[in-house]
Amino acid sequence: MLALPFCLLFLVFTVWPVLQSLFMSITDTRAKDLRTPFSVDFVGLDNYTRALSDENFLRAVRNTAYFVLVGVPLTLTLALAAAVALDRGISRFRSAFRLGFYTPVVTSIVAVAVVWQFLLNREFGLINTVLGWVGISGPNWLGDPDWAMPALIMMASWRNFGTGMIIFLAGLQAVPWALHEAASIDGASAWQRFRHITLPMLRPTMLFVSVTTMIGYLQFFEEPFVMTNGGPLDSTVSMSLYTYRQFGFGNYGYAASLSYLIFVVVAIVTALQFRALREKE
Template identity: 60%
Template sequence: MATRPGLMSRALTGWGFALPFAVLFLVFTAGPVVASLVMSLTDLGSADLLDPLGVDIVGLDNYARLFADPKFVTAAVNTTIFVVVGVPLTMALSLLVALGLNSGLIKFRALFRVGYYLPVVTSIVAISVVWRFILQPDSGLLNTMLGLVGIDGPNWLQTQSTALPTLIVMGAWRNLGFGMVIFLAGLQAIPKELYEAATIDGARKWAQLRFITVPMLRPTVLFVAVITTIGYVQFFEEPFVMTRGGPLDSTLSLAYHTYNQFGFGNYGYASAMGYVLFVVVVLLSIAWFRLLRNNVD
């Protein structure tokens, strides 16, 4: 049995190994989080950096201003559309591809898995170059193909009615590989005996999908739904690289609007916006857990 000096020595050794991480966490994570929370309660701007003592505490005024800001409301609506349409689309496509790879392809499954996953790890700059080439209004591949059947394609990224849907499709394509890999792992974890028993009982493929595959995949669905939702609520790279939030703010997202406010030097206001975004992420995650938790258990 260890003595008290021995236990103390082991505890100090453990804290010694944990100390570098704890210091880095406090300085680079916890510290900025607390500082940004304090900033959101002030009117801190770029002009106040030379005179920090001139900063005033405004309480919740920044949060109240948000909902009277037309740009914030527009960004919130765009983000809501991106999430409500993009998350189910991405999950459905991911599950469809995973089902195809799991049932039909055994020999080349790894090759297709890597191919579908490549957009996830590819630079957004490289992806944007390819998509801009495809979506060029005059010489792009998509409009050229549409022209062959007599359809005059629009300027996809510079037309209000098509810019956001185009980014949704691009986001679904880019993130499809992540969900596919997770769903494929979940499908391979389902015992084959269940399908064999269902086949013996006369269950067809659709019945097996509905009563075996989907219920057994609910923990996987929960994970993919939460991770995909968190990523889509914070969508920033697509409008930043492809459209700069245009045309006429039709692709402006909450994350991009927050980034712009920091760039304009409105640090207190931007911090409040960031915390609103954080609360939205938490609430949506809780909603997914409440929706699927009982079924998962």
């Protein structure tokens, strides 16, 4: 009885939309069909085969892969470095540093995007101004197809590493300090202790952080939508943004199939991460 309200809400607002979108993905549903949903034609897997031959969608897949393969390792590295510094290196004002590093995570993406648009401005942005102090002519970050994606990766890593830092910090504090002391007595250097003690014991934490970060980055949408609208020359169009555009164009059946393709990609990548980072017997 107590679980019944939740079960009803879950069925109505989660299970039913999922099944409805799955059905939609194998039909030719368009915006004009909303008033007559039972008049749509069944097309089977045509939407999926169309997606696999859609050059625009394949470009979005490549852009997303670029964002993930560069952004995830960068974010994890920043998160782990900050966690190690807070755990061992920084003793004074530790709470203030934790709050400062985590603040971008809870800040509105729109506010973050506006600030970074000013920072990345070619003419008067702070980043190009600093580069100019050392004799480097900064690029047109958001207007150059070669630099737009690196700019988004830089912003996303800065905004998201705080979550990983908090989780890594909890994992580091669970590592017994006696192991470090014993290794130090045996002559192990700081790097050797970190490599052979800390990292192996952080494997479950690393798995969780890498999986959640990877899932978020595979679905990245806000950064290109707010800052570049997919440009310039579609160099920052992601799979999620392209799917969103298809919904906007009224291609509901095709957009639903793209959503399920993204789901399949997320599931496969997650399974590979579990296989690679799971604890060894």
